[in-house]
Amino acid sequence: MFIELVDALRCPVPHEESWLVAAAVRMEARHIVEGTLGCPVCSAEYPVRDGVVDFRRAGGSIIAAQVSSDADLAMRLAALLNLADAQGFAVLLGEWGAQAHELASIVETPLVVVDPPLGIVGAPGVSVLRCDGDVPLAVGAARAVAIDDGSASRAASAVRATRAKGRVVAPVSVAVPSDVTELARDETMWVGERSALESPLITLHVRRST
């Protein structure tokens, strides 16, 4: 887990939004390899083992199907997600995680890989999260996200974690969410842009004099 991305992680327990406090036992190249992330609100602790942060509470987890890494697909993904520089971070959900190491070899953008196929481990540039629910990231924290056709609520939470105008990429089997504007599609995937983040309604109170 890249130490600079810890600020973007959020406790998945439903309570007021809180960042997490990292305690590293072993670090390599500014990545926590072994350690713990603790929530100051509910005292939950999430272990980091082999660079993988484990947010699972129920024990279950979604393991994506094994797909092989593909240099051409990783190159397309880099272009569609618009990862032209090292700013921010991009999120790869599920099966897309199989492309993480190929993608990390061609872009400098840090990658957060959520519930990838087995065997995808953390490395410099690749931070791996395991969860059993929504993506534990702050709203609008990611610059771009590739969602899969696994859990719809997890995909929706990943879109919420994308900043306004951030790129969203998905296979054509996934419907374009209402908070995404489609930019282009081909026979295998579509790319869109995250709409402006909802802001709370402002009510104008007009005081009338009689």
Ligand SMILES: [Zn+2]
């Ligand atoms: Zn908590």
